[in-house]
Amino acid sequence: MCETILNVSSSLGNNKWIGNSLTEDRQAEFIMQRSDVSLLTATVLAIRGINPEEVDQYLNPKIKNLMPDPCLLSDMRKASNRLIQAVKNKENIIIYSDFDVDGTTAASLLILWLRHCGIEPSLYIPDRITEGYGPNINAFTKLAKKNTLLLCLDSGTQAFESVEAANKENCDVIIIDHHQVNQNIPKSFALINPKRKNEDPTFFDLCTAGLVFLFIADLNRISREDNKKEFNLINCMDLVALATMADVVPLKGLNRAFVHQGIRTISKNKRPCFEALAEQANFRSPITDQALAFTFAPRINAAGRISDAKLATKLLTTKNLSDAEKYANKLETLNMERKNLEQSVLDSALLQAKIQQESGANILWMFEKGWHPGVIGIVASRIKETFKKPAIVIAVGENGIGIGSARSTKALDIGACFIKLKEMNLLLSGGGHSMAAGLKIDSTKIVEAQKMLSSIYKPINQEKKELQINAVLSTSAVSISLLEELNSAGPFGSDSPFPVVAFPNCTINHAQILGEKHIKISFSNNSGSRIEGILFNDLGSDIGQFLISKQKGKAHIAGRVEINEWGGRKRINLIIMDVASQ
Template sequence: MDSQQLSLGGNIWKSAAVDEGMAERMSLAYNLSPALAHLLCVRKIAFNEVNNFINPKLQNLMPDPYVLKDMQKAAERVAQAVENGEKIAIIGDYDVDGATSTSELVRFFKAVGINPQVHIPSREEGYGPSDLAFCEFEAAGAKLVITIDCGTTAFDVLNRAAAKGFEIIVIDHHEAEAKLPDIYAVINPKRLDEDNQYPYLAYMSAVGVGFMFLVALNRKLRNDGFYSNHPAPELKNLLDLVALGTVCDVVPLLGLNRAYVRQGLKIMAQQNNIGLKSLLKAAQVESAPNAYHLGFVLGPRINACGRVGDAVLGSRLLCCENETEAQMLADKFNALNAERKDIENYVLLKAIEQVEGQTQEYPIAFAYGEDWHQGVIGIVAGKLKERYNVPAFVMSVEPDEVKGSARSIEGVDLGALIISAKEKGVITGGGGHIMAAGF
């Protein structure tokens, strides 16, 4: 075969079929070049969605937050807590989406006079809510708990906590099961009982769902007259965090997500967030940040904290208000990221040797090792997926359990597979979404 027909990765180029008539209509109706119109058709952008794709605006793409189930009751309960000065606790996650979504909540609450208690689990503790977190909250006297980027399928832990009198609100975006935890509220666009009036809401990462919640909460506080005696926070200033978490969680940049990122990049360029400003400086980003910088420069550095460092550092930097401390943290992120790269390269090499050294029974890349760092197996799974163009599963074998991470290709819903495996008792726990999962 002519080498010019192959991509740099050795794959065969195949031209996507294009509706020439539709491309011409788009080009004429929206004054687009033929090449851009063809590209929009290839990406399956509907004719009436072209403006929202090319020029996405929050005012056009964000519906009333109350369209999501439990949003109104959650906003009303948290507004009551803010107005009464109740203690509020937050459980987040250790990846970029977890750090940014936790930070947007923390920054908002501090702006309205609440200093929330935050628990970010270590990878050793495991993903999601834990009895340890609720013990900490109970000791601190915090009975209203918000979990973000986790909690939808944490039935046992949340039900035990609810039985002890905790009021729990889950804000999440991971795949849901038919049943939900028996708690105060579960906000998740992937709830099976959502009516999907706005299908693109299901694409949101946790930080995007969290921002919708803050819009609802902010509106409720304003309607209650809270801001007559308190300064109102500028929600738009949180969009830099929303953009960062959205890009780094590798969700489709369609619908509301696209508006989040476009507007968030504008806010990030203003460098109002001291932590992000310090991280951009440490990473030697001198131009206005773009999506590449979010996904391949800032994201890996924040992720490195949860992978090989201290999981709480990510949200600590993103909430930092002291420039000296922020720069020290940013420099530490650089060092942790370098360490993460060394560990990742070692595990990737071993995984490739394993995959290519034995026959794979199924069309997947399957690798495991006893000395593989849990913090990098997700990255390695992603690289195996890219290398072989098949779903990839990478596992770290521990003395008492096996922890795994998986990355998928189009057409294979990992989130649904993990839920099915958990329901059948094949695995003890796990969760995720279409393209990525942990178990």
Template structure:
């Protein structure tokens, strides 16, 4: 075959034939080559680094900030997020009037981190608060009316939902009926039909123009706390000057890495500065987990994503979902060590369960889709799977088959709890919401790269067909 004359197709680094008999060519088109050259010349970057940046879509003007991200340059005015000012004023009012606050979080790392951030902030100002994490099996994802009633009965005059709540119409209506305000801080995709709440801070709501839709929930919570602290300082609150939000960036970085949101813009600053905070080991809970995981050397994103995150998640997957959030709020090293030990044990149990479930899921996937090359979406299901681990199975299937994938655990009554993981370029959350609109799901939601759903057994076949048809063209162009 003739070698193209286009200079972009010349052998990269002069490698005409590699050890595996492959010819190396640049992945950059001519525009990308030009962008890399401009970066190298304008900013004095090595050619290979400039090429990597260009391949990631970084522009010439963004290159320096991409390599050295700072909060000062990348953090927006929090008020640019729709309803952020309204949420901050309501939280500040609760602090000034010493109202009891309930924090309703999700059971994953992002939910635990978001809950811990809000709890630590309120505790600094002497506000009594309670963290409520729902049981994954018995309550499912997000607020429910019974939980709202329980929190209000316990004395809550304000409920703040974090990493959930954007689609919880019934639960939030129950709180409104009892004249208790709810502030929702979330990042999951939401339709134009917004729930009844005092404020909904979600950069992925349709009327939000902040451009911060890539943030995880903890990243959004941090911005709300920045806005709240600004109000309290302007009002001269005596404790407002003695708090440093930057000390909690380790928690924000943990959530950002573990929620696998894009590492661009403000997220890069969160992670870079959060890693510095983590290396000071100021959080007793994180430090206990570092020791339990046998951490050697400075904290890196790998440690967050593969050592710490799975242990925090283990509680919500197969045991007490509140363990992770509780751990991140602790200053007592003894209690932190005890919870870290328990989470480590649960993580080992989870690993055994995951291995068995994955073997069954892969067998079903091969039986249903062959090698997966002809599939657009992989959907597996089983009556004996643990619903807390289906997200991990979906992630493994996605990696193996290079397709968006779902794993669904059905209970004896035919109700399935499922989780999905997507590939770059395919919006899974949008597809799941469309299935809800079609009446194929009891409920469902998520964001571009991950989603959760509840489905009845007799609709599984139709759901498979809907997902396959909906994703066919887009996935075919991506793989």
């Protein structure tokens, strides 16, 4: 049983603040005593289940210590041998990838490997609007007639008909994917997917770029056995780190090592794509895991959202800075256009969501003609965060076919639900992950699918309006050195969240509105030291209105503390998550 923190039973965010478990607090004390780390860092380690003797290895993860034999994955060596054979025989090879960061990064890794082998491969990325997610029969048939080997990346696990179409043209299909697997699998030449039955759990959480890393590692092993020059895979860790952060996979085990090593690779040898993107974003700080997720990934994703995703692979694979700058400039323009489209769809979808929320809907469905399919995933994420419920946003085309994207909570495995709806012929296609998935649906069946999903909605666990506070600190207790040490326990993200810190009895010294929807404040408590904080996208909420109207009032403020570095100067900054008035 976790105790209530600072007697906050109902905050302005409607949360009860609870502390760590007694076991976690005791373990944190034990780690701090046995290791040279602060109590805050020790608390993070205790919550992660790290023992004192494991601290050094956890803070310094090494791929060689965490990576098992790639051939433990089903079809890995079979796929490697087939690609080696295709290279030796100079066969026509086509890469078919998804249009998001994971897909384009996975494609870029294979493009770089094939170039190392002296081959310039062909690349096909389906158009998000006209073709939608995943393989389609027309594209596979057309490509199979011109190629003898098709490498399908970040999709394909549910592509039964498309794979069969390629087989009829005598084209072998190798699928490398990490999306959910049904009872049946397509009759491809090889399917590398860690979610197949009886796979080693070490691989389960890898994104497709991580799987391609293992694939190339096995290709390197074959090259080594044949006394051929190996591809420098370690130099590509920056791309694997980018995809791992962008795809929001759990940051534990091998994924932590990928990101940790990838950040080091960027700091030692900045790839032209990162240098050019940083310039466009006016990003002057060292590139971190959070920068990959929130500064670089959205810009790379913009290509596939509203234009041609091949632009992303061109940027990621070029060695020429001038070309990288040209591609990055185009992506920056697309990203600005994406933001405008996103806001337009979000405003409309929020109106529908509020009506459903008031009616007591347990899953929020928003759909409309004319919405741009490229931004519905972001909108679904925003609505899910606003209402704390699964959200499905569908853009209906002129032909009556809807392209949808969903973001869920821990209470609902949305990917499995979409597979079930497809089996019931309520979806044309659908699938994905437990927390994020996509669908294609005849708009005349949306209401029926909505009713059916509500009836089969069986929460994995009951959602609770609780915010776990990991530490209560005075503003003077937080320093740059403390946060630099804390960052060594990162990367932070999915399944490895930032610690939430509460600052009690704070005086809000200053508050101002930024960009019509954010609020920046400075605050201090009894220690007198001031900290800056920012509340994102929440001006109209109870928290936002309190911060603006109670500038001289007292409050408990909770959030995640980070280092904000600009122009060589480091500042402490709090990303505000909740506020409790006094």
